[in-house]
Amino acid sequence: MSQLTQSAAWAALEQHQKSIAPQHMRDWFKADPQRAERMRLSAAGLTLDYSKNRANDETLSLLMDLAKQQGLNKLRVAMFSGETINNTEQRAVLHTALRANPSDSAWQPQADKIEAVQASLEKMRDFVEQVRAGQWHGYTGKAITDVVSIGIGGSFLGPKMASESLKPYWHESLSVHYVANVDGTAIADKLKGLDPETTLFVTSSKSFGTQETLANTLSARAWFYESGAGKQDVAKHFVAVTSNIKAATEFGIDENNLFPMWDWVGGRYSMWSAIGMPIALLIGFERFEEILKGAEAMDTHFMEAPIEQNMPVLMAMLGVWYANFFDSHAHVILSYDHYLRALPGYLQQLDMESNGKNVTRSGELVDYHTGPVIWGGEGTNGQHAYHQLLHQGTRVIPADFIMPLKSHNPIGEHHDMLASNCFGQTQALMQGKTLAEAQAELAGSQHSPEQLSLLAKHKVMPGNKPSNTILMERVTPYTLGALIALYEHRTFVQGVVWELNSFDQxxxxxxxxxxxxxxxxxxxxxxxxxxxxxxxxxxxxxxxxxxxxxx
Missing domain, CATH: 1.10.1390 (Phosphoglucose isomerase, C-terminal domain)
Structure with a gap:
């Protein structure tokens, strides 16, 4: 047995779960009119309602005891301080430095890294502004109209998700296309209809040798050559985000068109760096900086707020509560905004690549559940598909509902209906429907007594299904940055509790x-x-x- 499962904090939670498991959330809401107000928290433009969880004040106190026992405060400081917490690869974990305020004295010990980040951002700014203004010309003198971003994993999922999420801010005459899959169909489909004379390729690969990325980049160059271009023209149509300057320049990319990657930033945490180049090209560098500011605001909250009032910590510990004490194997992300439809896929990599581990930092096999299966999609679409399992399935599957209060496209009553679906689903999951309620609903129908009895049983919903609701005024670069940073820190906290290295793969x-x-x-x-x-x-x-x- 591991030290974690034999610890006092773990034992206290096991005992507490036995007493709380038979209790129902609908009874708690009736008994405590202040529950929703007490279990609500705002930070960095986001509001978290965590009142629809199978947790009371004692639960939260015991969960925070577990976090403290596992050294959360110490490891949180260690991460921001640049200590080598990625112990298997002997690396610091400093993706937070990518969005740091350079004037913040707290970052003074990392001054060399902050300086390198700022230099990279300024180089990005110059490049982005040239392309967006039509001042970056291809080999025939034409301005760039299309950007093809080639990468995989964190070099693909983050930028693609952010780009889709921020569609209202897109450049009116610049399009960005993403290629990751090594299936030749992927790049063939993207290149159809594009003009080699006005297409720019951004290759993102730390080694400039990732199999899928290199294969797609070579195919892109071959397509480019078919237009009559030569090797001397590659520099005007290919840029790279990489650490391997030699390989990139041998490919034909001008060294001035190379943007850095650092070994203290993991791929799935890298969209804040030059990996985010496609985002900046699409929405503009000033708005890209707003993404960084939103994330930095969440970083500040995560570092400074007491853990009992800390949004990432609360979400993380509630996830631990279900994974380890309710035997939950999954967690569903439901975005009630069409622009956020790619978020669940992005969070799959963030969480499952980080905490899908069965060995602790010290190399011991775990004897407890670690990272859950992350899945989900657009909320209203899911209501007509997998929400059935959420309502009447036999497993506890915690859910996160993400809802902007304002739409970028306010058409008729669409947003009212969207919000009513979101909030109604959280209520239905919590409240459920009793047999008596189902029978009353069917009273007066034309069913026989036998049919009525059978149908009523099928309409019973146990309820007591947990969920969080995250609100924001509108999906903006700032709120998106804060939202992504929220889930980054949530993932980190769970890794701390489970004694994992969340930064290798x-x-x-x-x-x-x-x-x-x-x-x-x-x-x-x-x-x-x-x-x-x-x-x-x-x-x-x-x-x-x-x-x-x-x-």
Whole structure:
């Protein structure tokens, strides 16, 4: 048994869960008219209503005891101070420095990093303003009209999500397209209809050797050459965010068109850096800075607010409560804003790549649940699909509802209906429907007594299903930055409690390694690659299906 599960704070929560499990939230709301007011918190332009959770004051106090026991305060300071908390890769974790206020004296110990970040941002600003003003010309003298962003993982999901979320701020005559999948169809579809003379490619790869990203970049260059361009023209149409200057310049990219990446920023935490170049090109650099300011405001709240009134900490510890004491294996994110439709996919990587671990920082196997399965989508669409499972399924699946109070597109009563659906779903999940209520609802119907009895049972909803609701005035660069930082810190806190290194991803690395070995076997029948019988069959089937090259 681990020290965590044998600890006093853990034992107290286990005992408390037994007493609270039979209780129903609808009874708590009736007994405590101030519950909603007490369990509400605002920070950085966001408001969190966490009153619809299976938790009372004692629960929250015990959860905070667990956070303190696990050293949250110490590790929180260690992260912001640039200590090497990524112990398996011997790296600091300083994505917060990417959005830091350079005049804040608290960052003085990291002055060299802050200076490098500011220099990169200024370089980004100059480049973005040239492209958006039509002053960056392609090899035939035409201004850029389309940007193709090539990356994968954090170099793709964050920028794409932020771009979609901020569509009301897009440049009127500049389009951004994203390519990540190594499936040739992905880049082929993106390039159709684009003009090589007016297309700019932004490649994001720390090593400039990531298999998928490099393959897509090479295909983009081949497409570019087909237009009649030469190697001397690559510098006008390709820029890169990378650490490998040598590889990028050998590819043909001008060193002046390279933007830095640092080993103290993980890929899934990198959209605040030059990885966010496509966002800045699309919405403008000033609005990109607003994203940084929103995130910085949440950073300040996370560092300075007492943990009992700390939004990321509260959300994180409630997640721990369900994962470890209610045996919940999943967490659903429901965005009630069409522009935020890509957010759940982005949060999947953020959370599952960070905390999908079964080994502690010290290398011990865990004997408790860690990261849940993160899933979700647009709220109203989900109501006609998987919300059925949320309401009547047998598992506890906590839900986050995200709702802007104002729409960028106020058409008729659409936003009123959207809000009513969002708030009604949280009420229904909490309140449920009793058998007596179902029977009363059916009273006077034309059903026989037997049919009525059966139907009433099918209409019973247990309720007592937990949810958080996050409100903001409107989806803006500032509120989006704060929202993403909120989930970053939530993920960090849970990693602290579970004693994980949330900043490596060795499972991802294994997939890359084996994928490269299999690729060697596909390309060369004589390659000395060890394959299991199943994989060998799959490789042979693929080889046989490939068109034969005539000799």
């Amino acid at each position: 060795w499972g991802v690395e294994l997939g890359k390694q084996l994928g490269n070995s299999v690729l060697s076997a596909i390309r060369d029948t004589h390659a000395e690659v060890e394959l299991d019988a199943s994989t060998e069959y799959l490789v042979n089937s693929f080889r046989q299906a490939k068109p034969q090259t005539l000799g």
